[in-house]
Amino acid sequence: MNESGTHAENVRLSAAKITAALAGARPKIAIILGSGLGGLARQVQNPVTLAYRDLPGFPELTVVGHAGQLICGSLNGVPVIVLNGRKHFYETSDAYPLKTMIRAVQAAGVETLFLSNAAGSLRPHIKVSELMLITDHINFMGLNPLVGPNDDAFGPRFFSMTDAWDPGLRTKLQTVAQQAGVTLHQGVYVAFRGPSFETPAEIRAVQGWGGDAVGMSSVPDCLIARHCGLKVAGVSCITNMGAGLSDEKLTHSHTLENAGKGAGAFEKLVLAAVKVL
Numbered sequence: 147m148n149e150s151g152t153h154a155e156n157v158r159l160s161a162a163k164i165t166a167a168l169a170g171a172r173p174k175i176a177i178i179l180g181s182g183l184g185g186l187a188r189q190v191q192n193p194v195t196l197a198y199r200d201l202p203g204f205p206e207l208t209v210v211g212h213a214g215q216l217i218c219g220s221l222n223g224v225p226v227i228v229l230n231g232r233k234h235f236y237e238t239s240d241a242y243p244l245k246t247m248i249r250a251v252q253a254a255g256v257e258t259l260f261l262s263n264a265a266g267s268l269r270p271h272i273k274v275s276e277l278m279l280i281t282d283h284i285n286f287m288g289l290n291p292l293v294g295p296n297d298d299a300f301g302p303r304f305f306s307m308t309d310a311w312d313p314g315l316r317t318k319l320q321t322v323a324q325q326a327g328v329t330l331h332q333g334v335y336v337a338f339r340g341p342s343f344e345t346p347a348e349i350r351a352v353q354g355w356g357g358d359a360v361g362m363s364s365v366p367d368c369l370i371a372r373h374c375g376l377k378v379a380g381v382s383c384i385t386n387m388g389a390g391l392s393d394e395k396l397t398h399s400h401t402l403e404n405a406g407k408g409a410g411a412f413e414k415l416v417l418a419a420v421k422v423l
Contacts, residue, residue: 159202
């Protein structure tokens with residue numbers, strides 16, 4: 147079996163395991179938890195947990211703050227799938243594990259992918275520990291996970307990214323945030339591949355492009371999700387100011403610490419949002 151055929155079989159097998167774990171529930175939303183935001187997984191009611199390592203083709207995670215668990219259950223009474231952790235493209239050049247993860251939940255009945263990440267702010271008014279609703283993105287990773295032969299069974303060779311971050315979902319999230327008293331900025335997310343943090347010159351450049359936050363994930367997830375027809379919404383938890391915009395020293399432990407400070411607002415937003423997304 148060729149690589150594409152193996153991938154399709156992994157998607158089928160993983161989707162079957164997820165469907166079995168759902169035990170008749172039909173969640174329409176899957177949530178990918180970014181660095182330091184895994185605490186939401188503890189709020190899942192009646193959880194059934196599957197380790198990524200037990201799902202064929204799923205990623206093997208190596209970064210602190212990413213548990214590597216798929217959790218079936220409910221949040222605020224709404225059936226959901228929570229994906230606690232992701233593999234970043236600074237860890238690998240292999241896109242198939244991320245494709246498998248997203249396509250498997252789509253095959254299990256999910257219609258909306260809610261993405262979250264830790265990000266650096268490019269704007270003084272978007273402060274550390276606050277949240278930013280992603281309105282659009284700029285891909286500066288130097289890669290697209292869909293390069294190569296197209297997987298026709300999952301989506302078309304060419305597809306539009308004009309409304310990649312779904313306008314209807316964004317409106318709902320803004321309304322929910324206002325009702326819940328959660329500060330929710332809006333802005334453009336710029337993705338670098340990492341693992342190094344950006345230079346001050348790179349930060350100045352992407353500010354000029356219209357970027358509002360910068361990080362190392364979520365854009366590949368969005369591309370794969372849109373390719374297979376999923377709606378996408380996303381929120382960044384601001385963990386630092388971009389390089390050169392403050393005196394803070396940028397480290398991964400610093401990222402996790404400040405993500406924890408914004409996690410309460412993130413969880414409050416998501417618990418309210420699942421009712422309307």
